[in-house]
Structures are given as structure tokens and as C-alpha cells.
Amino acid sequence: xxxxxxxxxxxxxxxxxxVVDVGADxxxxxxALGAIATERQPHRRGRPDVRWVVADGLAPFRHVPVAxxxxxxxxxxxxxxxxxxxxxxxxxxxxxxPSTLRRYLAAKGWRIDAExxxxxxxxxxxxxxxxxGTETATGLTLEHGPRLLEGDDPLLRPxxxxxxxxxxxIARATRQRAPEAHAEAxxxxxxxxxxxxxxxxxxEEG
Numbered sequence: 749x750x751x752x753x754x755x756x757x758x759x760x761x762x763x764x765x766x767v768v769d770v771g772a773d774x775x776x777x778x779x780a781l782g783a784i785a786t787e788r789q790p791h792r793r794g795r796p797d798v799r800w801v802v803a804d805g806l807a808p809f810r811h812v813p814v815a816x817x818x819x820x821x822x823x824x825x826x827x828x829x830x831x832x833x834x835x836x837x838x839x840x841x842x843x844x845x846p847s848t849l850r851r852y853l854a855a856k857g858w859r860i861d862a863e864x865x866x867x868x869x870x871x872x873x874x875x876x877x878x879x880x881g882t883e884t885a886t887g888l889t890l891e892h893g894p895r896l897l898e899g900d901d902p903l904l905r906p907x908x909x910x911x912x913x914x915x916x917x918i919a920r921a922t923r924q925r926a927p928e929a930h931a932e933a934x935x936x937x938x939x940x941x942x943x944x945x946x947x948x949x950x951x952e953e954g
Contacts, residue, residue: 749773749819752866753841753873754780757818760839760862760877765813768835770805770828771820772798783816805831813837818875822848829856834880837861841875847891850876854883854890863895865903872907888939897943905947912940 758780761767769778772785774794785794786803805828806812815835817825822845829838838858842849850860859881866873874893885894892911896904918933 756866767814769816
């Protein structure tokens with residue numbers, strides 16, 4: 749985990765409440781938050797100055813005020829939340845498919861409360877905070893991050909450019925051989941271009 753992502757995760761966690769860091773790896777985030785750190789395998793325990801619990805997800809806990817679940821796939825995070833208990837606040841990061849995670853949360857009665865970006869080499873980490881409630885964003889706005897798109901994150905423009913280029917590349921690659929995939933990629937690219945245009949972004953790529 750990059751230090752930038754670690755700082756972002758810590759910044760999104762509300763203070764003064766018990767925090768459980770699920771799958772805490774080395775325990776650096778848990779240490780910064782004074783959190784309880786969990787891992788499924790005892791031999792994976794990291795920092796000795798962190799409280800460790802051997803656990804699969806949140807199962808051992810009766811009540812979790814704040815859960816940090818980061819660096820996992822969308823389906824893994826969904827499975828942890830489905831098994832419960834349901835935390836009062838969730839801070840999550842899904843590197844492989846953040847759109848799927850956002851759709852899952854909206855469908856399960858979570859409202860995305862805040863989102864932020866961190867650089868990770870040539871990519872960007874998208875970290876969100878969610879609370880129980882009704883998410884009003886839908887469609888591509890929900891998939892790409894409603895709080896990101898309406899906010900002023902300092903990395904918003906380069907992230908939009910990166911995402912637009914990603915979807916343009918898919919559109920070009922599928923133009924001749926996969927009409928449906930091409931149409932979907934084009935829809936995403938145009939959506940992101942519109943948000944760039946609203947912020948004085950670059951002209952649309954071909």
C-alpha cells in the first residue's frame with residue numbers, strides 16, 4: 749500500500765470511535781488509527797504495537813462503529829459486509845472494480861458520504877466512506893464516484909483524464925469486433941469527457 753493511499757484512508761476515518769481494520773496486513777493503518785487489526789491467518793500478523801484479532805471479516809464482533817476494509821476485491825468486500833455485523837461507518841477501497849463496489853453499496857442501503865483519490869504509480873486509488881442511507885446517484889455518476897465528481901479533489905482532473913483515456917482505449921480496441929462493448933466504452937468516455945469539459949479539460953480524443 750502506498751503512503752498516499754494510507755494517508756487518504758486515515759483521513760476518511762471519523763475520530764473518537766472504535767475502528768476495526770479488516771485484513772490489516774502489516775497494520776500500518778491500524779496503528780495510525782489506534783484500531784483493532786484483523787487477519788484470517790495468525791502468521792500474517794504485522795506490527796507488534798497493534799491489537800490483533802484472528803478473524804474472518806467482522807464475524808467476531810457484536811458491534812462495529814467503524815470498519816476499514818481496503819485493498820480487496822469488490823466481491824470480497826461485499827461478502828464481508830453481507831456476513832456482518834453491519835458497521836455504522838465503512839471506509840473502503842477496491843482496487844480492481846470500484847464501480848461494482850459503489851453499485852453494491854447503493855443497492856444494500858448505503859450512502860456514499862465522502863470519496864478521495866491517491867496516486868499509486870501510474871494509477872489512482874479511489875477510497876470511499878459510506879454510511880447507512882439512500883444513495884441518490886445512479887448510472888454512470890454512481891459508477892464513477894458521485895462525491896468525486898461533485899467535489900474538488902486536487903487529483904480530480906488528472907484522474908478524469910486517466911479514466912477517459914482508459915475508456916477511449918477500450919472503445920478503439922472494440923470498434924470493429926465487439927459493437928456492444930464499443931458502445932459501452934464510448935458512453936463512459938463521453939461521460940468523463942463532459943466532466944472534463946466542465947472543468948476546462950482537453951478536447952475529446954478520437
